[in-house]
Amino acid sequence: MRGEFTRGARAAVPVSLGIVAYALVFGVLVAGKGIGVGTLAFMNLAVFSGSAQFVLVGMWQAGLPVWQMALAAAVVNVRYFLLTAAIAPMMEPYGWFGRAWRVHFVTDENWAVTMAENRRAAVGANFLLGGGVLVMAAWSLGTLAGHGLGITIRHPERFGMDFAFTAIFTALAVTMWRGRGDILPWAVSAGTALLARRMLPGAWYVLLGGLAGAMTAALMGKRDSA
Amino acid sequence: MSPTVMEGIGVIALSALLVWGIRFLGLVFGEKLPRTGFFKRAMDALPGAIFAALVCPGIVEAGIPGGVASCVIFVVTRKTGNVLLSLFLGVGTVALLRGAGL
Numbered sequence: 001m002r003g004e005f006t007r008g009a010r011a012a013v014p015v016s017l018g019i020v021a022y023a024l025v026f027g028v029l030v031a032g033k034g035i036g037v038g039t040l041a042f043m044n045l046a047v048f049s050g051s052a053q054f055v056l057v058g059m060w061q062a063g064l065p066v067w068q069m070a071l072a073a074a075v076v077n078v079r080y081f082l083l084t085a086a087i088a089p090m091m092e093p094y095g096w097f098g099r100a101w102r103v104h105f106v107t108d109e110n111w112a113v114t115m116a117e118n119r120r121a122a123v124g125a126n127f128l129l130g131g132g133v134l135v136m137a138a139w140s141l142g143t144l145a146g147h148g149l150g151i152t153i154r155h156p157e158r159f160g161m162d163f164a165f166t167a168i169f170t171a172l173a174v175t176m177w178r179g180r181g182d183i184l185p186w187a188v189s190a191g192t193a194l195l196a197r198r199m200l201p202g203a204w205y206v207l208l209g210g211l212a213g214a215m216t217a218a219l220m221g222k223r224d225s226a
Numbered sequence: 227m228s229p230t231v232m233e234g235i236g237v238i239a240l241s242a243l244l245v246w247g248i249r250f251l252g253l254v255f256g257e258k259l260p261r262t263g264f265f266k267r268a269m270d271a272l273p274g275a276i277f278a279a280l281v282c283p284g285i286v287e288a289g290i291p292g293g294v295a296s297c298v299i300f301v302v303t304r305k306t307g308n309v310l311l312s313l314f315l316g317v318g319t320v321a322l323l324r325g326a327g328l
Contacts (some may be wrong), residue, residue: 005302010292014310039234046242056241062289063227066237074244079276086272103249108280115273161318163292166284167316170296173277174303182274189275190282197283209279210272217271218264 004123008110008130011117015109015131016138018164022050023139026057026158027146037214040147044140048104051076051203079206083111090118090125105132109168116175184220189213291323 030040035057047053052073059069059113084106091099110131117123156162193209200208229237259265285292299316303309 007248014313017310018313034228035234039238042235043238049245052245056237058267061228066229066240069237072239073241074248077245080245080249081255082272083277084249084252085259086269086276087257088253088259089261091253092257100250101255101285103253104246106249109313112280115277117319119273141311151324158321160291160295160317160324160326163284163288163295163320164313164317166281166288166292167295167299167320168309168313169277169281170285170299170316171303171309171312173274173281174300175307175309176274176277177304178274182271185271185275186278189278193279193282194286205283206276206279209282210276213275213278214268214272217267217275221267 004126005130005133006116008114008123009134010130011113011127012110012131012134015113015168016134018168019135019138020142021111021156021161021164024146025150026050026054027143029054029055030143031144031147033057035060037144037147038166040143041140044136044143047073048136048139049073049077049080049107050139055086062123076202079108079203079210080106081209082207083108083118085126086115087111087125090123091116094125096122102129103127105136107132107135108165110135112169112172116172119176119178139203181217181220185213185217188216286319290328291320294323295319 027040043056047056055073055076056069059072062069084103087106091102094102105128110128112127113131114123117127126209189209189212192212193205196205196208228234259269261269270296281296285296288295295316298319299312300317302312306312
C-alpha cells in the first residue's frame, strides 16, 4: 500500500509544480487582504480547494454573512460531485470512516493523474491519496511562501502561467483517449462546457459538460471499458 | 470590513464542511449506481468527458496561442508520454506566441 502511495505522489509531481506557481499568486492575494498566516494554514488544510479559497478570499472584506460566503465557496465546487462519483470503486475496500477522510484529498489535479494512471493499469485509493498529500503540501507551501515572502509575479499571463492548468489537463486528457469512440462524447462534453461557461457562473460547466459527455457515451451503446 | 477572528474561523469551518459534503455525496452517489449496462458505460466514459469539459473552455479562451499550444501538447504527449515536458512546452508556446503579439 505504501508503494502505491509513493507512486501516486511521484505521478503528481508535474501537477504540483504548476500548483506552486498558482499558490504563490494566491498567497500574495491573501496577504493583501490582511489574512494571517494561521488563518491561511487552517483554510488550506480544512477547505483544501483552490477555487473555493479564491472565492472566500475575494469576499473576505465584503461584510457578507458567514453562510453566504460558505455557500458561494461550495457552489464553485459542485464539480467535485462527479469527480468523487468516478472514484467510488477505488474506495470500496474502505469503511465509511476510511472513505470519509480519504475523499477530502480529492482535487482536480490528483484526481486527473489518478484517472490517467488507472486507464493504463488499475490503481487504488492510496495512489489518489499519495497525489493528494503532495498536492496539499505544494499548495500549502506555495501559499505560505507567497504570503510570507511578499513575492509578486507581475503579469503572470506574459509567461503563459495562466495556461499551466489547461496545459497539464490537456496532456492528461491525451493519455485518457480510448480511440475514435471517444470523439462524439468528448465533442458533446466540450460543446456543453463551452455553452455552460458562457451562460452560468462558477464551475457548473465542468459538471454539465462531464454529464453530457458520459450520457452520450452511454447512449451510444455497447463498448468495452478500457 | 474584515470578519472577526471567530467569524473567520466560522466561515472557513462551514466552507470546509460544505466542500467536504459535496465530495462525500459524490462518492455515495457513485457507490449507489449500478455497475452494469447504461450506468457502467456512463461511468467508464465520465473521466474522459470531465477532462474534455475542463480543458476546452481554457483552450478556447487562450485564443490562437492556446490552440497552437494544445496541438503541441497533443503531439508531445502522444510521442513521449511525458506530461511534465508537455506542460513546459505548452506554457512556453503560449508565452512565445503572446510575446510575438498573437
